[in-house]
Amino acid sequence: MSYAVELINISKYFGDVRAVDNVSLKVRKNEFFSLLGPSGCGKTTTLRIIAGLEEPDKGIVKLDGKDVTYVPTHKRNIGMVFQTLALFPHMNVYENIAFGLRMRRVPESEIRRRVREMLEIVRLTGLEHRRIHQLSGGQRQRVALARALIVQPAVLLLDEPLGALDLKIRQRMMVELKRVQREVGTTFIYVTHDQTEAMVMSDRIAVMKDGVIQQVGAPYEIYMRPRNRFVANFIGEAINMLEGTYIEPGVVETSIGNVRVEGGAEYVGRRVAVAIRPEKILIGEEVSGDVDNVFSGRILMTIFRGAFVEYRVDVAGFEFIVFKPHVGGLARIYQAGDVVKVGWIKEGGILLVD
Amino acid sequence: MKLFDKILKAYTYTVLALIYLPIVILIIFSFNESRSKVVFTGFTLENYYSLIGNYRVWDSFYNSIWTGAVVTVVSVVLAILMAYGVSRYEFSGKTLIDSIMLIPIIIPEIVEALTLLVFLVIIGIELSPYTVIIGHVAFDISFAYVVVKARMAGYDPQFEEAARTLGADEIRAFTKVTLPILAPGIAAAALIAFLESYDDFIKTFFTRPPGFMTLPVYIWNMASRRGFPLDLNALATFVVAISLIFAYIRNRIERRVY
Numbered sequence: 001m002s003y004a005v006e007l008i009n010i011s012k013y014f015g016d017v018r019a020v021d022n023v024s025l026k027v028r029k030n031e032f033f034s035l036l037g038p039s040g041c042g043k044t045t046t047l048r049i050i051a052g053l054e055e056p057d058k059g060i061v062k063l064d065g066k067d068v069t070y071v072p073t074h075k076r077n078i079g080m081v082f083q084t085l086a087l088f089p090h091m092n093v094y095e096n097i098a099f100g101l102r103m104r105r106v107p108e109s110e111i112r113r114r115v116r117e118m119l120e121i122v123r124l125t126g127l128e129h130r131r132i133h134q135l136s137g138g139q140r141q142r143v144a145l146a147r148a149l150i151v152q153p154a155v156l157l158l159d160e161p162l163g164a165l166d167l168k169i170r171q172r173m174m175v176e177l178k179r180v181q182r183e184v185g186t187t188f189i190y191v192t193h194d195q196t197e198a199m200v201m202s203d204r205i206a207v208m209k210d211g212v213i214q215q216v217g218a219p220y221e222i223y224m225r226p227r228n229r230f231v232a233n234f235i236g237e238a239i240n241m242l243e244g245t246y247i248e249p250g251v252v253e254t255s256i257g258n259v260r261v262e263g264g265a266e267y268v269g270r271r272v273a274v275a276i277r278p279e280k281i282l283i284g285e286e287v288s289g290d291v292d293n294v295f296s297g298r299i300l301m302t303i304f305r306g307a308f309v310e311y312r313v314d315v316a317g318f319e320f321i322v323f324k325p326h327v328g329g330l331a332r333i334y335q336a337g338d339v340v341k342v343g344w345i346k347e348g349g350i351l352l353v354d
Numbered sequence: 355m356k357l358f359d360k361i362l363k364a365y366t367y368t369v370l371a372l373i374y375l376p377i378v379i380l381i382i383f384s385f386n387e388s389r390s391k392v393v394f395t396g397f398t399l400e401n402y403y404s405l406i407g408n409y410r411v412w413d414s415f416y417n418s419i420w421t422g423a424v425v426t427v428v429s430v431v432l433a434i435l436m437a438y439g440v441s442r443y444e445f446s447g448k449t450l451i452d453s454i455m456l457i458p459i460i461i462p463e464i465v466e467a468l469t470l471l472v473f474l475v476i477i478g479i480e481l482s483p484y485t486v487i488i489g490h491v492a493f494d495i496s497f498a499y500v501v502v503k504a505r506m507a508g509y510d511p512q513f514e515e516a517a518r519t520l521g522a523d524e525i526r527a528f529t530k531v532t533l534p535i536l537a538p539g540i541a542a543a544a545l546i547a548f549l550e551s552y553d554d555f556i557k558t559f560f561t562r563p564p565g566f567m568t569l570p571v572y573i574w575n576m577a578s579r580r581g582f583p584l585d586l587n588a589l590a591t592f593v594v595a596i597s598l599i600f601a602y603i604r605n606r607i608e609r610r611v612y
């Protein structure tokens with residue numbers, strides 16, 4: 001089976017800037033795939049290379065198994081939703097959506113039918129005669145989506161399409177995008193710097209930094225098993241990163257004492273980090289059961305977050321972030337100055353080498 | 355500061371009056387019954403009737419319009435191509451082109467007209483309506499270029515890229531998306547180009563063949579030969595009216611910004 005999109009060792013330079021650095025990716029058919037990374041890491045450039053709007057300096061672009069590296073954009077059968085949307089201001093909603101079919105010289109009667117169908121899918125029926133400036137942000141989003149999808153592209157490229165929307169509409173559009181993607185059964189490649197968007201919608205995510213792919217995996221994989229410090233820090237709301245040395249199999253020496261870890265015997269003698277998610281840490285006067293790592297600390301700050309309580313706990317000079325859910329009714333909420341124990345099982349710690 | 359404001363206001367009104375009062379007076383006296391330039395003796399449309407009956411007026415009006423139209427089309431098409439090239443592509447000499455395009459606006463028209471005439475004589479081209487058109491294009495293109503280029507500066511190339519992702523080749527992306535979006539700017543450029551040509555006297559006067567008259571040339575002929583006949587006022591009013599109509603349309607179009 002061929003992949004919807006395949007990038008093989010793609011590099012792109014702008015002068016001295018290495019925008020995309022030896023990127024290889026395989027995007028499966030009908031997958032919702034996200035490129036996630038901070039601003040300036042090369043996401044847009046990668047997307048534009050797939051679209052043919054930018055020529056790579058090195059490497060091969062394949063669409064559906066065929067080498068298209070030098071095929072011009074208009075012959076690639078891709079769709080793109082631009083960051084600025086780039087809806088045509090001189091056309092109404094109907095004409096915008098029909099544009100791709102007009103370019104393919106589809107008969108007028110079929111255009112009418114397919115535009116109507118598309119309007120239904122993106123839930124814009126009745127607005128076909130509006131002009132673009134008469135639409136809300138969310139509606140424009142849908143027009144851009146419909147315009148790109150109507151030509152039934154093999155892959156749809158989306159460049160931070162929700163960036164300009166406010167939070168509530170953004171959350172609604174995330175669900176909408178996912179629904180549309182299932183409904184039309186098209187491969188989506190979605191670029192964003194917002195991990196929530198990537199997490200909510202994606203089947204798989206590629207995390208990018210400085211033009212280099214750091215890790216590719218399902219949302220739970222990159223959250224639970226980040227490959228390096230950058231991914232661990234970038235994904236998730238917070239993480240406790242204990243730097244130390246792997247001194248003997250299963251033990252890492254850190255500034256707060258020895259920490260038990262799972263596996264990694266091959267790292268003996270090396271600098272490593274143990275990363276623990278805030279929700280994996282238990283907190284209480286006593287931490288009982290088979291908890292491999294238990295340390296004494298003092299509460300620095302208590303933040304009530306609604307679904308959970310966030311504690312900042314000082315342990316021998318290291319500040320732990322701990323999320324404690326309200327399990328089984330009203331639990332005690334500790335206050336600054338209280339002395340507590342924090343602990344976690346060794347499988348809750350992630351061993352990071354890079 | 356109050357006093358300063360008042361002075362400024364008075365100054366503004368004075369300048370406006372100096373500019374427009376002669377035109378207003380000219381218009382009023384185009385309806386004057388007697389030949390007097392000072393006393394308004396009674397209202398009449400007689401001057402306008404005599405104008406309508408004058409075939410030379412129609413002839414020069416016709417010349418003004420058709421040369422103006424040709425000049426406009428040629429200037430605007432050339433200006434669009436140049437502005438598009440300069441805005442969209444990187445190459446050395448870009449700023450040089452920009453400066454060169456401003457020169458016709460800056461240098462005195464009479465110098466331009468004279469050098470053009472000398473040039474035409476040297477290379478042995480006989481004066482004809484087409485030399486008039488060449489003369490007009492040579493500076494109208496600058497006005498059109500400045501206007502079109504300003505519009506292109508604000509034009510997002512992503513519109514064209516979007517068209518290409520939707521299956522348009524570069525030519526169709528340009529004709530179906532870029533041109534229509536720039537249309538208000540192009541129309542404004544066309545009207546300016548037309549007005550500049552329609553208004554022009556000096557260039558036309560130098561580059562026209564004998565007997566070929568546009569409205570401004572005809573007015574000059576009337577004024578210099580027959581003293582100051584009354585239907586001249588009427589004719590001038592007519593010319594001003596046409597200019598105002600075009601200026602008004604231009605303003606309306608300019609406001610249509612995408």
Ligand SMILES: Nc1ncnc2c1ncn2[C@@H]1O[C@H](COP(=O)(O)OP(=O)(O)O)[C@@H](O)[C@H]1O
Pocket residue numbers: 014017018019037038039040041042043044045046
């Ligand atoms: N046309 C360009 N000319 C010069 N530098 C560019 C151009 N496009 C992108 N870059 C640079 O390449 C890097 C990656 O940019 P981009 O792909 O837009 O990142 P992202 O979309 O992840 O924010 C940045 O450093 C950016 O400044």
Ligand SMILES: [Mg+2]
Pocket residue numbers: 040043044045
């Ligand atoms: Mg970007």
